[in-house]
Amino acid sequence: xxxxxxxxxxxxxxxxxxxxxxxxxxxxxxxxxxxxxxxxxxxxxxxxxxxxxxxxxxxxxxxxxxxxxxxxxxxxxxxxxxxxxxxxxxxxxxxxxxxxxxxxxxxxxxxxxxxxxxxxxxxxxxxxxxxxxxxxxxxxxxxxxxxxxxxxxxxxxxxxxxxxxxxxxxxxxxxxxxxxxxxxxxxxxxxxxxxxxxxxxxxxxxxxxxxxxxxxxxxxxxxxxxxxxxxxxxxxxxxxxxxxxxxxxxxxxxxxxxxxxxxxxxxxxxxxxxxxxxxxxxxxxxxxxxxxxxxxxxxxxxxxxxxxxxxxxxxxxxxxxxxxxxxxxxxxxxxxxxxxxxxxxxxxxxxxxxxxxxxxxxxxxxxxxxxxxxxxxxxxxxxxxxxxxxxxxxxxxxxxxxxxxxxxxxxxxxxxxxxxxxxxxxxxxxxxxxxxxxxxxxxxxxxxxxxxxxxxxxxxxxxxxxxxxxxxxxxxxxxxxxxxxxxxxxxxxxxxxxxxxxxxxxxxxxxxxxxxxxxxxxxxxxxxxxxxxxxxxxxxxxxxxxxxxxxxxxxxxxxxxxxxxxxxxxxxxxxxxxxxxxxxxxxxxxxxxxxxxxxxxxxxxxxxxxxxxxxxxxxxxxxx
Ligand SMILES: [Zn+2]
Ligand SMILES: [Zn+2]
Numbered sequence: 001x002x003x004x005x006x007x008x009x010x011x012x013x014x015x016x017x018x019x020x021x022x023x024x025x026x027x028x029x030x031x032x033x034x035x036x037x038x039x040x041x042x043x044x045x046x047x048x049x050x051x052x053x054x055x056x057x058x059x060x061x062x063x064x065x066x067x068x069x070x071x072x073x074x075x076x077x078x079x080x081x082x083x084x085x086x087x088x089x090x091x092x093x094x095x096x097x098x099x100x101x102x103x104x105x106x107x108x109x110x111x112x113x114x115x116x117x118x119x120x121x122x123x124x125x126x127x128x129x130x131x132x133x134x135x136x137x138x139x140x141x142x143x144x145x146x147x148x149x150x151x152x153x154x155x156x157x158x159x160x161x162x163x164x165x166x167x168x169x170x171x172x173x174x175x176x177x178x179x180x181x182x183x184x185x186x187x188x189x190x191x192x193x194x195x196x197x198x199x200x201x202x203x204x205x206x207x208x209x210x211x212x213x214x215x216x217x218x219x220x221x222x223x224x225x226x227x228x229x230x231x232x233x234x235x236x237x238x239x240x241x242x243x244x245x246x247x248x249x250x251x252x253x254x255x256x257x258x259x260x261x262x263x264x265x266x267x268x269x270x271x272x273x274x275x276x277x278x279x280x281x282x283x284x285x286x287x288x289x290x291x292x293x294x295x296x297x298x299x300x301x302x303x304x305x306x307x308x309x310x311x312x313x314x315x316x317x318x319x320x321x322x323x324x325x326x327x328x329x330x331x332x333x334x335x336x337x338x339x340x341x342x343x344x345x346x347x348x349x350x351x352x353x354x355x356x357x358x359x360x361x362x363x364x365x366x367x368x369x370x371x372x373x374x375x376x377x378x379x380x381x382x383x384x385x386x387x388x389x390x391x392x393x394x395x396x397x398x399x400x401x402x403x404x405x406x407x408x409x410x411x412x413x414x415x416x417x418x419x420x421x422x423x424x425x426x427x428x429x430x431x432x433x434x435x436x437x438x439x440x441x442x443x444x445x446x447x448x449x450x451x452x453x454x455x456x457x458x459x460x461x462x463x464x465x466x467x468x469x470x471x472x473x474x475x476x477x478x479x480x481x482x483x484x485x486x487x488x489x490x491x492x493x494x495x496x497x498x499x500x501x502x503x504x505x506x507x508x509x510x511x512x513x514x515x516x517x518x519x520x521x522x523x524x525x526x527x528x529x530x531x532x533x534x535x536x537x538x539x540x541x542x543x544x545x546x547x548x549x550x551x552x553x554x555x556x557x558x559x560x561x562x563x564x565x566x567x568x569x570x571x572x573x574x575x576x577x578x579x580x581x582x583x584x585x586x587x588x589x590x591x592x593x594x595x596x597x598x599x600x601x602x603x604x605x606x607x608x609x610x611x612x613x614x615x616x617x618x619x620x621x622x623x624x
Contacts, residue, residue, distance in 0.1 A: 037204035043116045043125035049073055050108030057100045067093045080289070084178055087289030091328035092396070094341045099400045105131055106399050114393040119437045122609045131402045136409050136446050144456045145423030147380040152275075154378065154508040157267050159307075160280035160431075160464030161492035163324065164299050165254035165287070168244075170532070174251045175241040180286035180496070182244035182253035202227065246532030248495045248525055250586040254285040255494045255501070259536075261306055263493045263503055266521075266538050268310045271505055276377050277307055277315060280464035280490045281322025281389075281431035288329040296327055297350055304354050319355055321347075321371045322431045322464065323389040330394040332387070334404040335369050337397070344371070370408060374415045381513050382419050386412060386430040391443035398440065405443055409450065416454040425459045425513040433463035433472055433487060435606040444608045451485050451606075452477050459513045460506075461487035467499050468492075468580050469520065470599065473558050474606050475613065483555035487606075488518060491582060500525055500582040502541070515553045518544040522582045542579055548572060562603050566621035573600060573621075597621055 049070065056066045067089050074085035100106055113127025167183040174181050177189030206220035244251075247259050267274070283303045284296055307317055323330045326347055333344045348368050356364055363373035371387035389395065391405040398405065412428075419426045434444045451458060451474045463472075466489060474485040491502040502522045509516050520541045528536035544550065550557045565573035577596040581587035591599070597618050604613035 037200060037207055039116065039118065039121075039124050040207050041203060043112055045077065046112035046115055046125070047108045050111050053096060054100055054106075054108060057097050063093050063097055066097065080179070081177055084289040088328070091289070091291070092331070095328070095331055095333075095396050098339065098342055099396055103400050105129065110399045111396065114398060114440065117393050117437045117441075117608075119605075120609065120611060122441070129399075129402070132398075132440060132442055134403060134406050134442060134446075136406060136413060136450065138413065138449060138453045139417050141453070142420060144420060147423035149380045149511050149513075150378050151510055153273070154276070154381075154510050154513070155271070155274050156276045156278055156506045156508065157271065157274050158278045158280070158462055158488075158490045158504040158506055159263065159267075159493055160462075160490035161282040161322065161467055161494050162260050162263075162279075162303055163254040163282055163285050163492070163494035163496055164257055164260050164302065165285035166257060166295070166299065167285075167287070168248075168254065168256035170246040170256065171243040174244040174249045174253055176252075178252075179288060180252055180254055182249050182251070183287065188241065245525065245529030247528040247536055248501070249529075250495055250498050250525060250584065252286070252497050254496055257302070259501070260303075260493060262535060263501060264306050264310045266535075267503055267505075270521075270538070274311065274315060274505070276383075277311060277317045278383075278427075278429055278462055278490070279303070279307065279317065279319045280429055280462055281320040282324045282464060282492075282494075283322065284324040284329070286324070286496060288324075291327055291329060293327055293346065296325060296347070300325065300351065301354055308357075316375070316377050317355075317358055318375060318377065318383045318385055318429060319351075320385045320429045320431050320464070321351070321387050321389060323392050323394070326389070330389070330392055331397060332371065332390045332392075332395050333397045334401055334407075337400075347371070366411070370411070372408065372411070376424070378510075378513075380424050381427070382415070382424050383427045383429060384412065384415055386428055388430045388432050388439065388443070388447075391439045392432060393438055393440065402440075402442075405440065406446075409443070409446055413450060413453075416450070416457055420454065420457045424457070426454070426457050427513070428458055428461045428487075430461070430463055432465045433470075433489060435472060435602065435608060436466070437608060438465070439608065441608045444606065448474060448607050449477065455484040458485060460508070460515050461485070462490050463487055464490050464492065467494065467496060468599075469502065469582055470580060470602055471558065472602070472606050473555055473562070473604055475559075475604075480613075483559035486553070486555050486558050488515070491520070495525060495584075498581065498584050498587040500584050502582045516545070518553065520544075520579070520582075524583070524585070526585050541582065542575075547575065558603075562600060562617060563620070565600060566597075566617050570621075576600065593621075 052069060053066060056069065071085045071089045074080060074089060075082045110127055110129040112125050116125025118124040165183065169182060169184045172182050172184065173186045173188050175189055176186040178186065202220055202223055206217045244253060248255055283299050284291060304319060326332055326344055333342055335345060337343050348371050352364050352368050359367065359373055359375060363375055366373040372385055374382055374384045376382050387408060390408055416426060432438050434447050469491045470489040472487040473483050476482040476484050490504060492499055493501045495501065500522045502520055505519045507516045521538050522541045523536040523538045544553060548561055550561060565576060573596050577591045577599060578588050580599045600617055601614035604617060605611055
């Protein structure tokens, strides 16, 4: 690329690269805490990278040639290390170029608008593509019937986000500079620690916002280089990082197989009378730059076989697809896409073979078509396993056909309507929780409308994906003070990152199928790793009803609870902050008031960018 540039242009390119260069790998920098300047910068760099890609495709460059350009850019900007850039780009390029070639409406703005989506700022990196604006049709309200129920108690184990890493190496390298560490063959990172605040303020100076038209002032790059060369902003970290723990590691490491098996064995040994297992997705590790079809297939098989063998044939398992199950990670193509390295059908077909034993023919057909299904686990109770990874902001196929996501919600409405007609209750299991910046705005808004329409039929929802322990309250759209539904986060059986592992046991009322109590179990990883030859010491962390002094787990009780947390029962907010990371030694102590309120805010935001409930809680809290 460089030979084709004049001297001045080369200098400009060097300036741009210096400004864009991230002090740490992007994957390690929590997007939530990125400065606004850095976000604008990321948006600009994203659009430039995609513009390069679009241009290359138009000029007839091959996937290999384009990969080379993007890999160089990725490594030069320190977005990731060279091998990670190389692997991730090679896996994603066939999909990206296919979409660019076949979709006239695709633009760099659309891709970057999705990737650059943030929790609180709709203008962070505007999408500007009217195709993303759609609405579902909802049937008119109907009277809710009551079907005959089953008087037997219903006990469900909820497990999620296993992220099993078959390459996990106890005593291996836990500080490796790649997106996931503790894997065989990795080497310690030579990391510079930057005083990034000083850098960020210079980067801020480089962004000129002229009535919404953002440009870069490259003269600032000189100052930035001076600062970096003065060495006051960076120093090499000591190389004596502790090795990876036996049972897992709080750093960026996934779950050893033996630690996952221990979760399942612990549940079956400790809790008798479990009727159903809900598994909410993300079985595959975070080695996103080197996933293979075989790895995904093996781990998906191990997970369901381990659960089936330990719980026995009489316990029904309802699994959900996570964004990590696809190849490459996060990519879920519509069923009309059949090409090699492009389609997702291979995954759905493979899952029908693994999960089919729990599914009737119709459910199998739905799983094969879209990666989702509905099962009746008791008379009067249907469980819907919804594939909402299609609406994940990193799913490039959204740009190919934004309406594909709507097809999933149309199906959900059909299922809910059938259940309503029959008087059945429904539990919805979906990997990604609504309201966070991960799902598209339209999806979260329309999902909220569906929950509103069917709030009497839906009696519980469970999500995974965040790895933290949280819940979300839905409110009546026409009467916003009235809470109508709750989605319960399931946590994770990975430590990734800075979490303890957990599982939940939920008792349901057999007449209403509403949760009566949710009990969460954890162990302390530091302690477990000090005694690697002993099974981890699992204990009950809390019992929702008694720990928070709730009369029941209804939406109004939960709404009352979050209000008490910011007014006269603030010690409960401290508890919530502790439980959020499952009392992780490396996360909990760092959660100050701002962090506590941020966590709590997530409980009341179910539509992206609609934050009035959050502001209400925030102002109640800081009023003191
Ligand atoms: Zn996950
Ligand atoms: Zn996930």
